[in-house]
Amino acid sequence: MSNTSAHETSVYVHFPYCARKCPYCDFATRGLPASAIPHTAYADAVRNELRERAAGLEGRTLRSVFFGGGTPSLWETRELGRVLEGILAAFPRRSSDLEITVECNPNSFDDAKAAGLADVGVNRVSLGVQSVDDARLRFLGRLHDAEQALAALRVASRHLPRVSADLMFGMPDQESGALRDEVARVLDLGVRHVSCYALTIEPDTHFGALHREGKLRVASEDHYADMFAAAERAFAGQGLQHYEVSNYAVPGEESRHNLHYWRGGEYLGLGAAAVGCLAVGVGRAERYRNTPDGHAYVRREEAAEGPREVERETLDAQTLLRESLMLGLRTAEGVDVAFAEQRAGIPLATGRAQALETALRRGQVSLQDGRLRVPREQWLALDGIVASLF
Ligand code: SF4
Incomplete structure (x- = not known):
């Protein structure tokens, strides 16, 4: 893949x-x-x-x-x-x-x-x-x-x-x-x-x-x-x-x-409650969320009423790394470390070198061929492992 x-x-x-x-x-x-x-x-x-x-x-x-x-x-x-x-x-x-x-x-x-x-x-x-x-x-x-x-x-x-x-x-x-x-x-x-x-x-x-x-x-x-x-x-x-x-x-x-x-790709969200996230250069992305109410979403279009978006936030480099971990570690292929770092513009270990070392030592994650993974037998403990790397 x-x-x-x-x-x-x-x-x-x-x-x-x-x-x-x-x-x-x-x-x-x-x-x-x-x-x-x-x-x-x-x-x-x-x-x-x-x-x-x-x-x-x-x-x-x-x-x-x-x-x-x-x-x-x-x-x-x-x-x-x-x-x-x-x-x-x-x-x-x-x-x-x-x-x-x-x-x-x-x-x-x-x-x-x-x-x-x-x-x-x-x-x-x-x-x-x-x-x-x-x-x-x-x-x-x-x-x-x-x-x-x-x-x-x-x-x-x-x-x-x-x-x-x-x-x-x-x-x-x-x-x-x-x-x-x-x-x-x-x-x-x-x-x-x-x-x-x-x-x-x-x-x-x-x-x-x-x-x-x-x-x-x-x-x-x-x-x-x-x-x-x-x-x-x-x-x-x-x-x-x-x-x-x-x-x-x-x-x-x-x-x-x-x-x-899960690989951290960019996506456009359309419609009520949709979420989109697009990069704005290296180390930054903009994420938005639309109004969750379908009728309000339609009315807004018909009468140019109220904002379509109810939330917009700028994701900084560290947030992008956290997202890469949260999503990528859910998959068997794991996080492509080079891609995550390229997207965030900073090394993955920034601020979490110690936590990473501990997780590696405990066998909660593995690093092989440039990919950080949670071994399958640890997937039931995934949330805790990811949280420890935040
Ligand atoms: S209400 Fe039922 S059918 Fe509709 S999205 Fe939820 S689970 Fe699916």
Whole structure:
């Protein structure tokens, strides 16, 4: 896998609507029936933002486009296609293996949707399957059942060259054997990339409230560690590599968009709640965050009302190094030290020589071929290791 060129840029488009809010989710999204979503106005607003932001981006190469959410498969395909068309026009230079992904939910994904997405140029879908067990899907408050999830994966494989599935683990009553079976059922359909996340209880969610009231059990740390190991064994047995803490892929099928981000690549964010981060010379970058409210984002465009951005910060050299560690150490390939230093303009050891030496001595990180890595057997302790290097 080659490293990220300084001029390669990815684009993330956030779609802030879902059919219904899931009880564990704290993403910037609002539950709305498809008929109440401002499909065209939202696409117009994103295209306007793109026009304004793209003015300073001439000469860059487009690495990937990712429509995330929310549930972008709820967006009328024609409108999503208009946004994609605008992005492609803004970046005449594109990677030869340009990846264009749309996150989809099984209950808003069928043959017509898949064929439509392929028609407008999408070449990868990421399906929010979460589970292929009916009881677990009900627990998670999802709108689809196991058969719909599997049917959506079959449909996706028929129409699109690359398909990823999201699976969740770490539910209190989930046995490792059951997780192994779920992984096998998904991979049997030819899926070559899986994002496998632990259920986490976020405070500002329905699950968060239930947990505070003592009405929701969570998996113990030991149980979580068992599940993590079971998932790794199940994927390895089917030839998928654990290339990032929560992601598994057949070699060559890794998410190019996410790898670009974990490698410290630059990205443009468009839409409500979107975040973008672009370099401003060596050792400095500007990061912005848009208003999280989709309706406010659209109103702002229609009536030139209020600021689109709710946050903008300048990242200095040391912050850039911390980001490189935080993101790069999540991956099996680790941090490309030369690239991180080139981006920040200062050596990686600046201010952390002692901490690095200690982590190396303890075997919490390794340095080989210019890459700093956290060994896989230490991934469950990753957050603490990264914090010790901040
Ligand atoms: S569908 Fe996804 S983004 Fe939407 S509420 Fe559920 S978990 Fe959150």
